[in-house]
Amino acid sequence: MTDILKVGVAGLGTVGASLVRILEAKANVLANRCGRPIKVVAVSARSRSKDRGVNLDGLTWFEDPVELAKFDGIDVFVELIGGEDGPAEVSVRTALETGKHVVTANKALLAKHAVVLSRLAEDKGVSLNYEAAAAGGIPIIKTMRESLAGNDVSRVYGIMNGTCNYILTRMEREGLSFAECLADAQRLGYAEADPTFDIEGFDTAHKLALLTSLAFGCEVNADAIYVEGITSITTADIRAADELGYRIKLLGVAQRTDTGIEQRVHPTMVPKSSAIARIDGVLNAVAVDGDAVGEVVLVGPGAGGDATASSVISDIVDIARNVSMPVFSQSATTLETYVPARMRAxxxxxxxxxxxxxxxxxxxxxxxxxxxxxxxxxxxxxxxxxxxxxxxxxxxxxxxxxxxxxxxxxxxxxxxxxxxxxxxxxxxxxxxxxxxxxxxx
Amino acid sequence: MTDILKVGVAGLGTVGASLVRILEAKANVLANRCGRPIKVVAVSARSRSKDRGVNLDGLTWFEDPVELAKFDGIDVFVELIGGEDGPAEVSVRTALETGKHVVTANKALLAKHAVVLSRLAEDKGVSLNYEAAAAGGIPIIKTMRESLAGNDVSRVYGIMNGTCNYILTRMEREGLSFAECLADAQRLGYAEADPTFDIEGFDTAHKLALLTSLAFGCEVNADAIYVEGITSITTADIRAADELGYRIKLLGVAQRTDTGIEQRVHPTMVPKSSAIARIDGVLNAVAVDGDAVGEVVLVGPGAGGDATASSVISDIVDIARNVSMPVFSQSATTLETYVPARMRAxxxxxxxxxxxxxxxxxxxxxxxxxxxxxxxxxxxxxxxxxxxxxxxxxxxxxxxxxxxxxxxxxxxxxxxxxxxxxxxxxxxxxxxxxxxxxxxx
Incomplete structure (x- = not known):
């Protein structure tokens, strides 16, 4: 197989620009690793004139990502638009329907539409890869889908939102209030102008929903997640936790129980001696408890253009190497309906x-x-x-x-x-x- | 693809027995994940009568692993014999020559023969998978070969020998001498009767040699590794390190330098604040510095029957899913000759x-x-x-x-x-x- 793998990229924000730049800069080494060249041939974004620091000469330009998704000139459609519906959803669905592989970093989209989209990908015999959709640069999707395939997972948990972890770390280290740390995070670009999505736990919940499906072979169900954000945490809590031998982290946890599968996102007291307690600042970490392996913990950057692009590239490389994987580790038709455990239990x-x-x-x-x-x-x-x-x-x-x-x-x-x-x-x-x-x- | 994947297992020690037991117990879930059943059909071991706690009824028995490697009734030959030469080497070579996929946990074998064996696997169009050969249950091979394919790696390092880490942790925590801790490790089964291979750093060196090749696209060359063990470490060193803000860990480090690639295994002073300093007891951890992702750290069990079998199973699952991967992330014919950096530099x-x-x-x-x-x-x-x-x-x-x-x-x-x-x-x-x-x- 020496055919060029032709890639279309929808969305040229931070991650998209990193992706185009890295694929261009590393064309030779990637061709060597894949046995075939990978080439971005088409892109789609809102503004054609904006300077993104990457060379778009010679690429086919689409105003509309759905038109890019339909374009016969690409093998892989990379969706970096964002949003659970709208152009992201329509373009991903269109790409799959027209027989293209899809790579997406969009956790919101998958948290809402994963069941439908994974079945569609399977029907069409194409890949739907999403390593960048959970914990940025950390290879947790591949680890759960492939490396831990011989394990029954009892629990997966982690710090999957760098904004919250940055705020909690600053509160602990410097005794500052939540509001002060949030303002700093916004100033430094770690938090959005409207930070609700991060600090109320929804971003973590979207990521957790994907890991739950991989861990327990059930359909993605983000609506069933119990979600509490970090806005109620005070320095009094941080100090008390410290005195009692704990740290406070925003965790997403999915866990098998007697009555069903718990999915919960909330500020959590974790023992200072635990590995997860020591993950500071914008770092992410995900831990998986498997019956054969025991506990495996992966630590790394959860966001950032290049780190996220690294995961997008690994998804594209898999496609270039003709690796075809069930989206959630087993056929989408065999995923069980999600049975929630009651939070009160x-x-x-x-x-x-x-x-x-x-x-x-x-x-x-x-x-x-x-x-x-x-x-x-x-x-x-x-x-x-x-x-x-x-x-x-x-x-x-x-x-x-x-x-x-x-x-x-x-x-x-x-x-x-x-x-x-x-x-x-x-x-x-x-x-x-x-x-x-x-x-x- | 619904054909049964037929597996032959050579070597029924701790890992082999775990492997046979788990593949049997999880036959249904694995078939679901792979889209086809995985079945152990033949085994080879020294003693047929030994009780290993697994049911070997109905399996074809071979006294000689080389005969198992030749056996037409298997698709995958799993080598868990150990040793850099002898039956392990002959049987792996035979299996590849006769067109079988090979899965091995044998770091010594690969450290010595990887160049020849990876070329042979490539010539025959079969897989040579070895996730369990480096850091036991930690999925570092897949991470480097697949997840970080878009990265130029500048350094890979880690704690890859649980025996040494157990001894150093005990020395630090309890102020005991090296000899006392080694004796305890032997009593607890963490160290061999002849512990040379572990405590002199050779085991770490074998693992490092494989990671070096994956990181830098060069041929495996374990002989070029600078190796120092931990036998010279005294409690005076441990105490001094503590006072100065460090811990002492046996690290394997491979690093690109101006003059070539350093490969070194030695007791190392690591800052207490670093992630690697907090890896205690028999745990292993491997960190990779990639130019796109930054640093990713994987932590988990480096040994143990079930944990190692977990990695062996992930290799088998890849084969069952028709995943075919270049052994060292790129064609064996394109690997560069290893150019060592001088240790004096x-x-x-x-x-x-x-x-x-x-x-x-x-x-x-x-x-x-x-x-x-x-x-x-x-x-x-x-x-x-x-x-x-x-x-x-x-x-x-x-x-x-x-x-x-x-x-x-x-x-x-x-x-x-x-x-x-x-x-x-x-x-x-x-x-x-x-x-x-x-x-x-």
């Missing part, structure tokens, strides 16, 4: 922070409410009146005091009922903070 | 521990010898007479004192010449300790 330890006005009088009430629900406590910490609080660093003798509880393993339902019972006693003020503790080595 | 910082009798009188001499070779010092630490020494924990005023130097970046040649010059001054006793510092994030 989630089992684990919990961190609870309550604001109380009269500490002495309320300890007994709190302890009784927890005991009534069968919850035993591993530790209770009361922050004294001279503790800094997270608003202004000044202590106020009349201000609420924090009481922090760490529970032994219990259920989400028990904790929620206990917190409702405590609220009904009128001994606390404001909304309690509740963070799940993940049992990690 | 190695650039980096150094840790040096000298035993001196009269500290006051010798500082100036030592400093002058270093300065004469253009070596500047980052720090000098003199251990006082009340420091514990690593032999017995009792101080002796007449005993030699340790002087520990950390150099700024310099060359191996300069350090060796400076140490020769110091030795000629007769102000030190015994052999100086010299450890390289690896520049890691």
């Amino acid at each position: 989630h089992e684990g330890g919990y961190y609870i922070r309550l604001a109380v006005l009269d500490v002495a009088g309320t300890f007994a009430t709190i302890a009784r409410c927890m005991a009534d629900k069968g919850i035993s406590l591993e530790s209770i910490v009361q922050r004294g009146p001279h503790s800094r609080n997270d608003k202004d660093g000044v202590s106020d003798p009349a201000a609420p005091r924090s009481v922090i509880l760490i529970t032994h393993e219990t259920t989400e339902l028990a904790v929620r009922e206990a917190l409702d019972a405590i609220a009904a006693e009128n001994v606390t003020s404001g909304k309690p903070q509740m963070l799940r503790i993940e049992n990690l080595k | 190695h650039e980096g910082g150094y840790y040096i521990r000298l035993a001196v009798l009269d500290v006051a009188g010798t500082f100036a001499t030592i400093a002058r010898c270093m300065a004469d070779k253009g070596i500047s010092l980052e720090s000098i630490v003199q251990r006082g007479p009340h420091s514990r020494n690593d032999k017995d924990g009792v101080s002796d005023p007449a005993a030699p004192r340790s002087v520990i130097l950390i150099t700024h970046e310099t060359t191996e040649l300069a350090v060796r010449e400076a140490l020769d010059a110091i030795a000629a001054e007769n102000v030190t006793s015994g052999k100086p300790q010299m450890l390289r510092i690896e520049n890691l994030k």
Whole structure:
């Protein structure tokens, strides 16, 4: 096979420009690795005149990515447009329908349409590759789909959003507030002007949905994911976690349980000694627990033009090497319907922070409410009146005091009922903070 | 493709028994993932009567692995015999010559014969897969060969021997001597009765040789690797490293330099803040620096029956899925001859521990010898007479004192010449300790 593999790239943002540049710069080495040349022959983007630092001379230009997807002159359609619907969805579907291989970095698209698109790819006998759609430069898709094929996976979890990890790392290291760290992240280009998608956990949820399907052989179902973002995390939580031997990370976790498969994204207390606790800044990390291999952890950049392009290229290289892989590790027709575990049945330890006005009088009430629900406590910490609080660093003798509880393993339902019972006693003020503790080595 | 993929397994030790058991237990899920069944149909081992905890009924038995390799009834020959020559080499060659795919976990075999065997596999149009030959359950071969295909690699390094890492971790955590930790490792089955191969660094070197070829597109050349084991490491070194902000790890490092490619295995000072410093016990980790992706780190079990079998199965699954991959990421005929960098040209910082009798009188001499070779010092630490020494924990005023130097970046040649010059001054006793510092994030 020495035919040129002809590539069309839709979307020339940061990743698209990196991709075109690297494929051009490394044409010889890639041809050597694939046994055939890879060549970008056509592109599509909104503005033709914008300077992207790459040479587009000689490439066929399409205003409309759907026209590029239909173009007979390409073998592979690379979708880097973004968005769960609209041009991205139409063009990917069109490319598959017209018999082209598709490579996409679009987690939102796949989180919503993976079932339909994977069946379509299979019907047409073409590849639908998406290494860049989860954890950027980290080869987690290939690892799960191929390297761990001999394993039953019990859990996959990870830090898959660099924006959140950057904010949490800065809060921990420098004692800054969430708002300050978010503003810095925006200034440095680590967060969007509208950061909702990242900080509310939706980006992590989209990525997790793909890993869940690979791990458990079920259809992608992002809507069923329990999602909590990091906006409620205060420096008081960060400090308390530190004192108790934990760090707070936004994790996506998919886990097999007796009642179904948990998919959850939430700020999580992870033991300081765990590998995942040490992933700082914009780095990502994904861990897979397999019954044969044990735990494998992959660490690397979760974003960035060149790092993401590296994963897109690996997908294109697979196609050039005639590697054809079931999209979710097995035929799309054999994927099982996703059976969610109920979040209220989630089992684990919990961190609870309550604001109380009269500490002495309320300890007994709190302890009784927890005991009534069968919850035993591993530790209770009361922050004294001279503790800094997270608003202004000044202590106020009349201000609420924090009481922090760490529970032994219990259920989400028990904790929620206990917190409702405590609220009904009128001994606390404001909304309690509740963070799940993940049992990690 | 619904034909059964028929597998022959040569060698029924820990890994072989795990492999046969897992392939049997997961027959259905693997068939689903591969689109065809995988079935062990024949085996070869020394003793037919030994109880291995797996059911061998109905399998064709061969006394001689070479006969199994010739057997027309198999599509894939799995070599788990071990050894760089002898039956392993003859049977692998025979299997390839007779048109069978080969999967092997044998790093020694490949370190010696990879050039010949990869060409033979290519001539015959069959796969030669070896995921289990480097870092056990960690999918580093697939990652380098496929996931990072779009990268120019500047360095690959890692902890690839669990025995050594276990010993160094115990020495650090418990202040025990090398000999005590080795004895424990032997008692726990982490080290062989004759541990030479592990503790002298040869096992790491074999694995590194394979990664070097994948990283730099050159022929495998294990003989050119600079190898130092961990037998010279004392608790004094471990303690000094700790005080200076480092840990000592046995690393294999392959790195592109101006004069060629360095391949080296040696105990290494790594900054405590680096990811690799936190890999403890029998865990392995491999890091790859790619120009597009940045650094990717993979962590997982480097040994063990099931973990190693997990990698062997991924190789078999690739064959079942008709994935055909160049053995070293590009055609064996295009691999370049390995051009070694000279170890004396190695650039980096150094840790040096000298035993001196009269500290006051010798500082100036030592400093002058270093300065004469253009070596500047980052720090000098003199251990006082009340420091514990690593032999017995009792101080002796007449005993030699340790002087520990950390150099700024310099060359191996300069350090060796400076140490020769110091030795000629007769102000030190015994052999100086010299450890390289690896520049890691």
